[in-house]
Amino acid sequence: MTTTENTDSEALARVRAKRGYVLPVHELLDEVDPEILSRYDALASELLFADEPRALELKTRYLVLVGVATATKGDPDGIIHFARRAVAHGASRREVLEAIALAGLPAGMPAIEEATQVLHRVFDES
DSSP states (O other): OOOOSSOOOHHHHHHHHHHSSOOHHHHHHHHHOHHHHHHHHHHHHHHHHOSSOOSSOHHHHHHHHHHHHHHTOSOHHHHHHHHHHHHHTTOOHHHHHHHHHHHHHHHOHHHHHHHHTTTHHHHTOO
């Protein structure tokens, strides 16, 4: 089953209803196979949003994802999305910047330089 701009599969509709948005990765997985999207969403939901206590609070989980998105380079939308989510859950600008700076240790300074190109979309628009 493929999706169009006007018609969501049941899996994509569930993601949209649960999160209030869909990401390009959700649309891609849905187009490949809605069952893959359902399984991906179940894993992501369990890791990020599970009701039982986790060792890391939600703000910290998003800060980790900011660092990973920075270190993997080429994912400016991920940096923006995760940074906005971290801020929405109480992270300060400095905490987001530190998550990005820490990513430079394994990924190198080019990763940090790329991340700084999108930071204004997180802090200047909010």
